[in-house]
Amino acid sequence: MSAAGVKVELKPGAYKSGLKPVWCPGCGDFGVLNALYRAMAKLQIEPWNTVILSGIGCSSRLPGYVKTYGFNGVHGRALTLATGVKVARPELTVIAVGGDGDGLAIGGNHLIHSCRRNLDILYILMDNEIYGLTKGQVAPTTPTGDKTKSTYWGNPEPSVDPCELAISTGATWVARGFSGEMKGLTEMISAGLEHNGFSFLNVMSPCVTWRGDDQFKEMKAKVAQLPEDYDPSRRKNAVKYTREKDKITTGVLYEVEAPSLTDQLEDMKTRAMAGNGSQSTKEMLSSFYPSF
Amino acid sequence: MPTRDLTFAIVGSGGDGVITTGDMLAQTGASVGLHVMKVEAYGPQIRGGESSCTVRVSADPIYAQGDLVQVLVVFNWADFAQFRGEILAAPDAIVLYEEADDTPREEIDLGPETDDVRWVPVPFIELAKESAGTKLAKNIVTLGLLSELFMLPQEPLEQAIKGKFAKKKPEVLEANLKGFEAGKIHASKITEAASGKRMQYTAGEPMLLMSGNELSAVAALHAGCRFFAGYPITPSSEVLHLLSELMPKVGGYLVQTEDELSAIGAVIGGSFAGVKSMTATSGPGLALMTEMLGLASMAEIPAVIIDVQRGGPSTGLPTKSEQSDLWQALWGSHGDAPRVVLAPADVEDCFHATVAAFNIAEEAQVPVIVLSDQFIAQRRETLSMLTLDHEVTGRQVPSAGDLRDYKRYKETKSGISPMSWPGMKGGEYQTNGLEHTEDGSPTSMFLTHEKMNAKRYRKLRRVRDKYSFYRHYGAEKADVGIICWGSSKGPVKEAVLKANGRGERVAAFVPQLLYPFPFHEFQEFIKTVSEVIVVELSYSAQFYKYLQTFLELPEGHTYVYKRSGGKNLTVSEVEDKIQKVLEMSAMRREVLV
Ligand SMILES: Cc1ncc(C[n+]2csc(CCOP(=O)(O)OP(=O)(O)O)c2C)c(N)n1
Ligand code: SF4
Ligand SMILES: [Mg+2]
Numbered sequence: 001m002s003a004a005g006v007k008v009e010l011k012p013g014a015y016k017s018g019l020k021p022v023w024c025p026g027c028g029d030f031g032v033l034n035a036l037y038r039a040m041a042k043l044q045i046e047p048w049n050t051v052i053l054s055g056i057g058c059s060s061r062l063p064g065y066v067k068t069y070g071f072n073g074v075h076g077r078a079l080t081l082a083t084g085v086k087v088a089r090p091e092l093t094v095i096a097v098g099g100d101g102d103g104l105a106i107g108g109n110h111l112i113h114s115c116r117r118n119l120d121i122l123y124i125l126m127d128n129e130i131y132g133l134t135k136g137q138v139a140p141t142t143p144t145g146d147k148t149k150s151t152y153w154g155n156p157e158p159s160v161d162p163c164e165l166a167i168s169t170g171a172t173w174v175a176r177g178f179s180g181e182m183k184g185l186t187e188m189i190s191a192g193l194e195h196n197g198f199s200f201l202n203v204m205s206p207c208v209t210w211r212g213d214d215q216f217k218e219m220k221a222k223v224a225q226l227p228e229d230y231d232p233s234r235r236k237n238a239v240k241y242t243r244e245k246d247k248i249t250t251g252v253l254y255e256v257e258a259p260s261l262t263d264q265l266e267d268m269k270t271r272a273m274a275g276n277g278s279q280s281t282k283e284m285l286s287s288f289y290p291s292f
Numbered sequence: 293m294p295t296r297d298l299t300f301a302i303v304g305s306g307g308d309g310v311i312t313t314g315d316m317l318a319q320t321g322a323s324v325g326l327h328v329m330k331v332e333a334y335g336p337q338i339r340g341g342e343s344s345c346t347v348r349v350s351a352d353p354i355y356a357q358g359d360l361v362q363v364l365v366v367f368n369w370a371d372f373a374q375f376r377g378e379i380l381a382a383p384d385a386i387v388l389y390e391e392a393d394d395t396p397r398e399e400i401d402l403g404p405e406t407d408d409v410r411w412v413p414v415p416f417i418e419l420a421k422e423s424a425g426t427k428l429a430k431n432i433v434t435l436g437l438l439s440e441l442f443m444l445p446q447e448p449l450e451q452a453i454k455g456k457f458a459k460k461k462p463e464v465l466e467a468n469l470k471g472f473e474a475g476k477i478h479a480s481k482i483t484e485a486a487s488g489k490r491m492q493y494t495a496g497e498p499m500l501l502m503s504g505n506e507l508s509a510v511a512a513l514h515a516g517c518r519f520f521a522g523y524p525i526t527p528s529s530e531v532l533h534l535l536s537e538l539m540p541k542v543g544g545y546l547v548q549t550e551d552e553l554s555a556i557g558a559v560i561g562g563s564f565a566g567v568k569s570m571t572a573t574s575g576p577g578l579a580l581m582t583e584m585l586g587l588a589s590m591a592e593i594p595a596v597i598i599d600v601q602r603g604g605p606s607t608g609l610p611t612k613s614e615q616s617d618l619w620q621a622l623w624g625s626h627g628d629a630p631r632v633v634l635a636p637a638d639v640e641d642c643f644h645a646t647v648a649a650f651n652i653a654e655e656a657q658v659p660v661i662v663l664s665d666q667f668i669a670q671r672r673e674t675l676s677m678l679t680l681d682h683e684v685t686g687r688q689v690p691s692a693g694d695l696r697d698y699k700r701y702k703e704t705k706s707g708i709s710p711m712s713w714p715g716m717k718g719g720e721y722q723t724n725g726l727e728h729t730e731d732g733s734p735t736s737m738f739l740t741h742e743k744m745n746a747k748r749y750r751k752l753r754r755v756r757d758k759y760s761f762y763r764h765y766g767a768e769k770a771d772v773g774i775i776c777w778g779s780s781k782g783p784v785k786e787a788v789l790k791a792n793g794r795g796e797r798v799a800a801f802v803p804q805l806l807y808p809f810p811f812h813e814f815q816e817f818i819k820t821v822s823e824v825i826v827v828e829l830s831y832s833a834q835f836y837k838y839l840q841t842f843l844e845l846p847e848g849h850t851y852v853y854k855r856s857g858g859k860n861l862t863v864s865e866v867e868d869k870i871q872k873v874l875e876m877s878a879m880r881r882e883v884l885v
Binding site: 017019047048049050051053056061063064067068069070071072073074076077079080081082083084085086087088089092109110112113265268269271272273276278279281282284285286288289290291292 | 319320322323448451452454455498499500501502506510513514518519521538540541542543545547549550551553554555556557558559560561562563564565566567569583584587591677678680713714715716717718719720721722723724725726732733734
């Protein structure tokens, strides 16, 4: 996903839609939005050739705040919409965003298959370990034992590590970020946009309203960096930084090269059209005359 | 006396080559310009199990599967028993059955009136073994036998056999040709059995032999569809199969998604991105798509969804037809979600309806459901090359002026607002499943919601005015008028034309646009008929009840003939109802006089 050169330089502010975010003051999603503006400016991405799609949730409101083509769809289906946009118009820059409930619970199946297909988009999952919009129910990333609106006696279920899931199901670029780390996050978003294939970015993005002010502090205290000489091309290295209890290791955990879905479909098209070019309707129908 | 119209049925189990035999008969008929209709039926087994193939061959145009079978080939009576009540023999049918199967006659149920049936035992297995060295060749023996007995074109049949075994070892082809000969020779020993049933026809130009699903697939490409997303489901999968071959050939893209939620989501995404997009499914898949159908209505995104109906609810009767997805298609949604519902009435119509569906979807920016069904979607029949003079339209795009201060959901008289797509500079907007203002921003204001609902529904008016698809058959003024939809049309049309031939005043009205409904045309039709019969394959009479929600059907003069699907509608059923209503109305006239 690269952006062609444009004449006027676009500053981060140029990517603002003008709509005021509805998020609570202090919500981690502001950090993600600001990092996205910066990364887009860094790559000079053309807003009119870009589509941002989402499901439903606080985090899924994000497309409305960016001056690109935007699609705030229905709960859990951001990746289905993104699949259609990217496959039908491979030349576009496509970004899907959403929450942990949206992407891992109701939409979990689509995440698995987008990873497996190596769909050439960037997917940013804003992980607040809770259902924000519906006012504080347990999410697939909520730690075991936590009390939420829907787990009065504490969460009885284990949580999932989204990065581990993405790596194991075929994503070719997997990173973890923290909404309070603007510089690192901006770099990750721009690297994810440039990667050919499915780029999965899990951003720890606190919900001050339903997880309390402490969530930000706790996350911040846990943030750690990958070692200087880290080699992200080995799955076994990446797995070491998943399911961490006391740390949130940020950075690009995993990165490999493999043909994206777009590459595969373009190749298929070339093979199908080789020699005879596009077929007319009459030719297609004529193949249904009995032939022995 | 020769005949111009014969219906064959071949029944056996999976390994008997029943379908191949039917295919070859159909192909042969089509190759010499005969009119052919071929219907397959299976049990629920994936392989093996009972299967049947019914092929009607006629020198004249046909509109329905033959009700009663004139030539029945049975390899195995146990398999035949699984089709009880579905495959009925004509009173003077010829039954060619495997000699080695000694099922007692009294255990065999051929149908209600079969006293004069000619029972002809044939040693299919033995003939195959003797001539070809394997009982696998018994279907080829059957082809030889049928062609000789009923004067079917033999040369194309031989060609078909050669084609089928071209890739096999030469011995295999030779063995099968011997089998074919053996069938012919055996036929010459029993020629009397076929008296009165020899086909008479003049060979003509070859015809296309296609199914509704195949026509829907080609039609989509003709209408400019360049993106298809779908999840396999019987009886719609042939659309996916054919498009997987053809779509890249025309420069388009196809994805088999992980489920139907994803299929409709991808279609909405593709269409949002400016590419004409479609999916195909059956009832269970449409149920999964329901939420996002509402998204397409709300966000005003064109989408074409083909629903090939099968028996339901739940997994139901996956391989058999029914007309019971109507309510789901019309009303399956939360919220007030305008969509358009079209119903092709025959195989060829699948082409026309699909092209129309794209035009309507793109012009009115709505989801369009094409309600096909197993009977027209999977049966193969002959047709002439289409004229292909269809109008193909697209969506209204914003002008340079519109783009200066672009409002995606701008209020207009027709309700239709110009729609930009990615790549158009200045056309950037956010679309939304949330209620939204003219520029697409979310809102929960009552006033905006009311205004936008009105805008979205207003678009349907134009659809109804421009596309009042319906068909009218039979008498201008009629004693009995039948109303039906979809694949019921075939048997109804044939029954109406037969009644007209007898001098009875009968007519039929078949809407192909089901929603919005061609109301005015229907009112005109109702004025010309005395008695009305609504005919449909839905146990709960979904179509009749739908009509009642906005129409006043003549009180005391309206009859409903409805039953479950699982067995295709027959001409004789319709004729029977026509007779009953004619008698009833004659009686009423007497009383009134
Ligand atoms: C089909 C459906 N089910 C349920 C909902 C209600 N709902 C909206 S958002 C949401 C969860 C939001 O959590 P998450 O995806 O983590 O996003 P966050 O608000 O935390 O950013 C739920 C359950 C819905 N909109 N649609
Ligand atoms: S509820 Fe939580 S996630 Fe939602 S906007 Fe407020 S802080 Fe953010
Ligand atoms: Mg959340």
